[in-house]
Amino acid sequence: xxxxxxxxxxxKDGKKRIDYILVYKKSxxxxxxxxxxxxxxxxxxxxxxxEQSITNSDIMFVKIHCPWDTLCKxxxxxxxxxxxxxxxxYTDWKNRTLNRSWLPKNPMQLDKEALPDLEETDCYxxxxxxxxxxxxxxxxxxxxxxNSTRSRIVHHVLQRTKYEDGKTKMxxxxxxxxxxxxxxxxxxxxxxxxxxxxxxxxxxxxxxxxYKRWACxxxxxxxxxxxxxxxxFGEKIGLYFAWLGWYTGMLIPAAFVGLFVFLYGVFTMHxxxxxxxxxxxxxxxxxxxxERSCMLQKLNESCxxxxxxxxxxxxGTVFFAIFMxxxxxxxxxxxxxxxxxxxxxxxxxxxxxEEENVRPQFERKYAQVERVNxxxxxxxxxxxxxxxxxxxxxxxxxxxxxISLVLTTVFAVVVYRLVxxxxxxxxxxxxxxxxxxxxxxxxxxxxxxxxxxxxxxxxEKVAYFLTNLEQPRTELEWENSYALKMFLFQFVNLNIxxxxxxxxxxxxxxxxxxxxxxxxxxxxxxKQTWNNFMELGYPLFHNWWTQHKIKRNEQVMKxxxxxxxxxxxxxxxxxxxxxxxEMVLQFGFVTIFVAAFPLAPLLALMNNxxxxxxxxxxxxxxxxxxxxxRATNIGIWYGxxxxxxxxxxxxxxxxxxITSDYIPRFVYAFRYGxxxxxxxxxxxxxxxxxxxxxxxxxxxxxxxxxSGYCRYRDYRAPPWSSNPYELTLQFWHxxxxxxxxxxxxxxxxxxxxxxxxxxxxxxxxxxxxxVRREKxxxxxxxxxxxxxxxxxxxxxxxKQYHQExx
Numbered sequence: 001x002x003x004x005x006x007x008x009x010x011x012k013d014g015k016k017r018i019d020y021i022l023v024y025k026k027s028x029x030x031x032x033x034x035x036x037x038x039x040x041x042x043x044x045x046x047x048x049x050x051e052q053s054i055t056n057s058d059i060m061f062v063k064i065h066c067p068w069d070t071l072c073k074x075x076x077x078x079x080x081x082x083x084x085x086x087x088x089x090y091t092d093w094k095n096r097t098l099n100r101s102w103l104p105k106n107p108m109q110l111d112k113e114a115l116p117d118l119e120e121t122d123c124y125x126x127x128x129x130x131x132x133x134x135x136x137x138x139x140x141x142x143x144x145x146x147n148s149t150r151s152r153i154v155h156h157v158l159q160r161t162k163y164e165d166g167k168t169k170m171x172x173x174x175x176x177x178x179x180x181x182x183x184x185x186x187x188x189x190x191x192x193x194x195x196x197x198x199x200x201x202x203x204x205x206x207x208x209x210x211y212k213r214w215a216c217x218x219x220x221x222x223x224x225x226x227x228x229x230x231x232x233f234g235e236k237i238g239l240y241f242a243w244l245g246w247y248t249g250m251l252i253p254a255a256f257v258g259l260f261v262f263l264y265g266v267f268t269m270h271x272x273x274x275x276x277x278x279x280x281x282x283x284x285x286x287x288x289x290x291e292r293s294c295m296l297q298k299l300n301e302s303c304x305x306x307x308x309x310x311x312x313x314x315x316g317t318v319f320f321a322i323f324m325x326x327x328x329x330x331x332x333x334x335x336x337x338x339x340x341x342x343x344x345x346x347x348x349x350x351x352x353x354e355e356e357n358v359r360p361q362f363e364r365k366y367a368q369v370e371r372v373n374x375x376x377x378x379x380x381x382x383x384x385x386x387x388x389x390x391x392x393x394x395x396x397x398x399x400x401x402x403i404s405l406v407l408t409t410v411f412a413v414v415v416y417r418l419v420x421x422x423x424x425x426x427x428x429x430x431x432x433x434x435x436x437x438x439x440x441x442x443x444x445x446x447x448x449x450x451x452x453x454x455x456x457x458x459x460e461k462v463a464y465f466l467t468n469l470e471q472p473r474t475e476l477e478w479e480n481s482y483a484l485k486m487f488l489f490q491f492v493n494l495n496i497x498x499x500x501x502x503x504x505x506x507x508x509x510x511x512x513x514x515x516x517x518x519x520x521x522x523x524x525x526x527k528q529t530w531n532n533f534m535e536l537g538y539p540l541f542h543n544w545w546t547q548h549k550i551k552r553n554e555q556v557m558k559x560x561x562x563x564x565x566x567x568x569x570x571x572x573x574x575x576x577x578x579x580x581x582e583m584v585l586q587f588g589f590v591t592i593f594v595a596a597f598p599l600a601p602l603l604a605l606m607n608n609x610x611x612x613x614x615x616x617x618x619x620x621x622x623x624x625x626x627x628x629x630r631a632t633n634i635g636i637w638y639g640x641x642x643x644x645x646x647x648x649x650x651x652x653x654x655x656x657x658i659t660s661d662y663i664p665r666f667v668y669a670f671r672y673g674x675x676x677x678x679x680x681x682x683x684x685x686x687x688x689x690x691x692x693x694x695x696x697x698x699x700x701x702x703x704x705x706x707s708g709y710c711r712y713r714d715y716r717a718p719p720w721s722s723n724p725y726e727l728t729l730q731f732w733h734x735x736x737x738x739x740x741x742x743x744x745x746x747x748x749x750x751x752x753x754x755x756x757x758x759x760x761x762x763x764x765x766x767x768x769x770x771v772r773r774e775k776x777x778x779x780x781x782x783x784x785x786x787x788x789x790x791x792x793x794x795x796x797x798x799k800q801y802h803q804e805x806x
Contacts (some may be wrong), residue, residue: 009187009189009190009561009562011047011049011063011065012049016047016049016065016067017065017142017150018063018064018065018187018562019064019065019066019147019150019151019153019154019186020063020064020151020154020155020158020184020185020186020187021061021062021063021064021183021184021185021186021187021562021565021566022061022062022064022172022181022183022184023059023060023061023062023181023182023183023184023566024059024060024062024180024181024182025058025059025060025182026057026058026059026060027058028179028180029179030175030178030179030180033163033164033175033178033180034163034175034180034181036162036163036164037161037162037163037175037180038062040161040162040163041064041157041158041161044070044157044161045066045067045069045070045073046064046065046066046067046070046154046157047064047065047066047067048062048063048064048065049062049063049065050062050063051063051560051562053563053566054558054559054560054563055559055563055567059182059566061562061563061566063562064154066150066153066154066157068141070153070157071145071150071153072128072130072133073130074153074156074157075128075145075149075153076127076128076129076130078152078153078156079127079128080127080128080149080153081125081126081127081128081347081350081351082125082126082127082128082136082144082145083123083124083125083136083137084123084124084125084126084135084136084137084781108221108222108223109222109223110213110222110223110225123137124774124777124778124781125347126778146231147186147189147206147232148186148231148232148233148234148628149628151186151627151628152234152627152628152629152630154186155172155186155627158171158172158184159171159172159173163175163180171360172184173360174360177360183566183570183624185565185570185624185625185626185627186625186627186628187561187562187565187625188207188561188564188565188624188625189205189206189207189232190204190205190207190208190561191204191205191207191208191561191564192207192208192210192211192215192620192621193208193211194208198212206228206231206232207232207620209228210225210228210229210232210616210620211620211621213225213228214228214229214616214620215613215616215617215619215620215621216613217613219613220609220610220612220613223245224241224242224245224612224616226238226241226242226245226342227345227346229241230346232625232628233619233625233626233628234626234627234628234629234630235346235348235628235629235630235631235632236576236628236629236630236631237576237619237626237628237629238342238346239339239342239631239632239633239634240576240579240580240634241612241615241616242338242339242342243335243339243634244579244583244608244611244612244615245612246331246334246335246338247331247335247583247587247608248605248608248609248612250327250330250331250334251590251601251604251605251608252605253327254323254324254327254590254601254605255601255602255604255605257320257323257598257601258320258594258598258599258600258601258602259598259599259602260316261314261316261317261319261320261598262311262312262598262599264314264315264316265310265311265312265313265314265316266311268310268314268315269307269310269311270307272307272310272314273684273686273687273689274306274310274661274665274686274689274690275303275306275307275310277687277688277689277690277691278299278300278302278303278306278690279300279303279306279307280300281298281299281300281690282298282300283298284298284299284300284691284694284711285297285298285299285708285709285710285711286298286299286302286710286711286712287697287710287711287712288710289421294421296710299690299711312517312596312597312598313660313661313662316598317595317598317656317660317662318595318656318662320594320595320598321594321595321652321653321655321656321745322745322748322749322752324590324591324594324601324648324652325591325645325648325649325652325749325752325753326749326752326753326756327591328587328591328644328645328648328753329645329752329753329756329757330756330760332638332641332642332645333756333757333760333762334760335638336762336763337760337761337762337763337764339632339633339634340762340763340764340767341764341767343632344767344770344771348630348632349771351630351632358380358381358473358474359472359473359474359475359478361468361471362381362383362471362472362473363381365381365383365471366381366382366383366471367381369381369382369383369384370382383471383473388470388471391469391470391471392470394466394469395466395467395469395470395485398462398465398466398469399466399485399488399489402458402459402462402489403488403489403492405455406455406492406493406496407496409451409455410496413444413447413448413451416444416447417440417441417444420439420440420443420444421440441518441519442518442522445518445519445522445523446522448519448523449522449523449526449527452493452494452523452527453527453530455489455493456489456490456493459486459489459490459493460486462485462489463482463485463486463489464482466485467481467482467485479574479575479577479635480635480636482574482577483574483577483580483581483635483636483637484636484640486577486581487581487584487585487640490581490585491585491588494523494527494585494588494589495588495592495593516593516596516597516655516659517596517597520589520593520596520597520600521597521599521603524586524589524597524600524603524604525603528586528603528607531582532607532610532611532614535614535615535618540622565624565625566624568622568623568624569622569623569624570623570624571623571624571626575626579615580634580637582611583608583611584637584640584641584644586604586607586608587641587644588644588648589604590604591644591645591648592644592647592648592651592652593651593652593655594648594652595652595655595656595660596655596659596660645753646750649745649746649749649750649753650746652745653741653742653745653746653749654742656741656745657738657739657741657742657745658738663734663737663738663741664689664693664734665686665689666737667730667733667734667737668686668689668692668693668730669685669686669689671730671733672692672730673685673686673687673688673689673692674687674688692730693713693715694711694712694713694714695711695712695713695714695715695716695717695718695725696709696710696711696718696719697709697710697711697712697719698719701719714731715727715728715730715731715734716728716731
């Protein structure tokens with residue numbers, strides 16, 4: 001019993017399973033509330049046992065066990081669906097006729113031997129009922145309700161138990177807020193490590209199994225054990241990892257196509273007509289980019305710059321932009337189908353979210369104003385419409401002020417680039433002086449990254465303040481409001497910096513896209529690296545320091561599981577918001593400016609492969625076990641992803657039309673080049689393009705001591721013409737072509753996106769048929785089981801029975 005008491009999660013008697021842990025300090029002054037709360041918990045049918053901490057005499061643990069009768073009572077109240085009959089699929093003929101044993105084994109698939117617990121019976125389920133308990137397959141009362149279901153039932157009781165007299169004086173959340181308890185959490189199922197190999201001795205528990213088959217780096221190429229994740233952490237967290245895995249898998253074709261476009265640029269870099277003309281332009285002098293220190297520069301000195309630009313601004317740019325816009329739609333549409341399959345497999349088809357409790361902060365603020373809740377029929381605090389409107393307007397004003405701050409920082413970076421340009425152009429180091437364009441862009445991007453990371457910290461505080469100012473009624477409303485603000489702040493913070501690279505930057509003769517590409521690549525790589533370091537670094541350091549202090553007392557090996565969990569970090573205060581936010585912002589990087597940086601999907605793919613294992617390691621080893629919550633979708637984030645998909649089409653249209661040189665080259669080839677009137681044919685049609693895109697400036701206009709001519713990027717008449725420096729007809733042709741491209745591109749891509757969304761149903765046809773079939777079978781089985789039960793009862797009592805429904 002002693003070994004079982006410490007290694008597993010049981011009361012001192014070694015029989016009662018621990019389903020939940022409450023932690024409080026003996027020095028806390030809320031003794032009366034805690035005593036009343038725990039007495040009421042016992043009256044609700046829960047069993048409690050106290051245990052003092054081994055490492056801190058002021059800490060007390062309250063272990064909670066939910067006995068069988070209480071589990072059944074609340075499972076019926078909560079309409080928890082439980083298994084009652086093994087499924088018999090009417091579509092099994094497909095599996096019998098399509099024998100694929102001859103195919104090679106998929107190396108990404110997890111072995112059934114590696115996950116023995118996943119070989120569970122696939123059963124029909126129905127809402128649990130004590131009156132019809134004989135319908136359900138109860139082979140063992142200890143395992144009929146799994147650990148996550150037991151924890152969810154106990155949490156349901158904790159949320160609805162009073163600690164004082166009064167309508168609103170109930171719930172563990174309020175006791176955590178007022179300091180009665182320090183923490184509440186379901187315990188982990190033991191250690192995630194074992195001295196024996198899992199292949200020979202098996203897994204000690206589900207946590208150990210998750211660590212070895214999911215959180216280990218050696219599993220990076222394997223599919224995730226979603227059923228096991230859902231069983232241990234709940235459907236809400238399971239859906240997050242399912243979405244993250246689906247997104248990562250969908251990045252593979254996008255990364256492949258992006259890499260192909262990049263390699264196309266590499267192989268055609270030396271044959272590019274534009275690059276060759278720039279590299280061979282030994283006689284063309286470019287006008288100075290600044291007034292004082294900058295000097296005239298030969299065009300061929302920027303040969304390397306032109307070749308690097310061609311890597312990202314080539315013939316595949318437009319194709320890739322269209323491909324990624326369609327990819328975003330396909331990703332979202334097929335995710336809806338994947339989600340439908342998961343909700344079916346996880347028995348969430350008919351699940352409806354419970355009416356949430358009112359937040360304690362909302363109750364305190366509006367305790368004097370009440371109205372009857374239309375769902376529960378009970379009186380609850382009510383926020384007047386005018387008060388809600390005023391708070392919302394103040395919040396919106398705060399959002400606009402923060403966005404104005406972002407614009408101010410972008411303007412400051414632009415000013416820095418203009419000043420730095422002059423200094424780098426006259427720098428004493430020859431290398432910096434020669435490549436002053438790269439030096440200016442690179443230092444500007446690094447400064448911009450530091451500003452972005454600093455402002456993200458500010459935005460988090462402001463978003464938290466504004467969300468609390470709005471006084472959302474429930475936790476779900478609070479999470480949605482906070483998530484939307486954090487997304488808006490960080491999205492604008494990240495992408496407005498790219499906009500200035502599109503619009504305000506002074507362009508090189510080979511095009512403007514290289515500045516935007518450099519901006520995206522540096523920020524994307526640095527931000528993802530920093531996020532991954534902070535996500536795992538802080539919990540690792542905190543837990544290491546806690547273990548280090550305990551080891552000095554030589555007590556770490558004797559700690560029970562609940563105390564080990566107490567020493568871990570709690571899950572993020574905002575749940576999965578930070579996890580989703582990081583990935584959704586990355587999705588914006590991958591889709592919105594992808595025309596400027598085709599390697600973005602590849603970098604995102606590499607990051608996400610690491611991200612999945614980092615998150616898995618964090619959830620399994622570094623965090624306390626979160627409450628296994630239920631959910632049927634990813635919430636507000638799906639709508640945000642759809643909005644990003646629409647914005648991506650518009651943004652890429654402008655990037656290609658304005659930032660890229662695709663349209664000017666296209667107009668030149670068909671209207672002004674050697675192939676005029678013959679159609680576009682290879683690179684020879686661009687012969688003379690560089691000279692055509694450069695205008696002439698008379699240096700004598702700068703004053704005494706200046707003579708000759710220099711060239712600059714624009715379409716203007718030469719100084720010796722009748723209307724010097726006026727815009728030429730070619731400029732208007734290019735402008736008209738750009739506007740026409742934007743309109744055609746947007747309508748074409750939006751049309752394709754809508755058509756694809758129409759073609760792909762939200763639920764697979766076979767799944768829809770199976771759901772309808774199973775609803776019918778469940779009704780028949782319930783009828784047959786009830787009839788069989790009644791017939792047995794009559795037979796036992798010696799009464800005559802008939803075949804009709806009694």
